[in-house]
Amino acid sequence: MAATAAALLGVLATAAPAEAHTTLTSSDPAKDATVAAPAQIRLTYADPVRFPGVVLLDAKGGHHEAGKASAVDNHVTQQVGGALAPGVYTVGWRVVAEDGHPVTGEYKFTVQGGSPSAAQTAPAGAASSAPASPAAEPVRHTSSAGWWWIGLVVIVLAVIGGALALLRRRSAGGRA
Structure with missing residues (x-):
């Protein structure tokens, strides 16, 4: 015995436990970007994810999400609730990776003067031809493997x- x-x-x-957790590879709006008010937040991960949660907070902590975030393969989309006023916004996210571990992070972007309709009326080719900007490493990751x-x-x-x-x-x- x-x-x-x-x-x-x-x-x-x-x-050693497997560290196969996914990472955020790009976001739209991108981290630290200055943009016209977006109609949605789009996050792309290295691997497929499930059970997404996205919050969009203004500088005072007010929420600006509309409905629940949706995940399709490695893409998460969160609709923005109403027109965003100019200012700094924080995107906080949480997803569950394929290995079952939750992964979280956050980043900030700035909305310049303008409205979501101005961003939506841009020529269709201009919006779709540019790939989503790469996001820098998320502020934090959590894992319970240890x-x-x-x-x-x-x-x-x-x-x-x-x-x-x-x-x-x-x-x-x-x-x-």
Whole structure:
């Protein structure tokens, strides 16, 4: 039993969790961009995502989303609720990667004077010919993979401790 426990601990100590979480590869509007008021937020990730959540906040913390964000493969779209006034806005996002881990981030962009209708009346070729601007690395990423491994090690150690205590109790009972 000691050899099995040592082998199990050796495997757990040397096994590294897969870090296959997705990353934000581009956004429209892009991070730190100055744009006319957008009608929607478009986020593109390196891998397909699900369960998207996007918030659009003004400098005072007011929300400007319309409805829920939608995900199709590696693209997430969030409609903007109403015309955005000039100012700085923060896009906060959360998605679940294919590996099941949530990934979050945020970035800021600035709306210059104008309205969403001005952006929508631009020539169709001008809007569709330009690829989405790359977004810089998100402000933060979260992952719970490390906590899973810590919890697993604690459980294994508890099972080993319980087995050793049971063996001691049985061997002590046999001597009496």
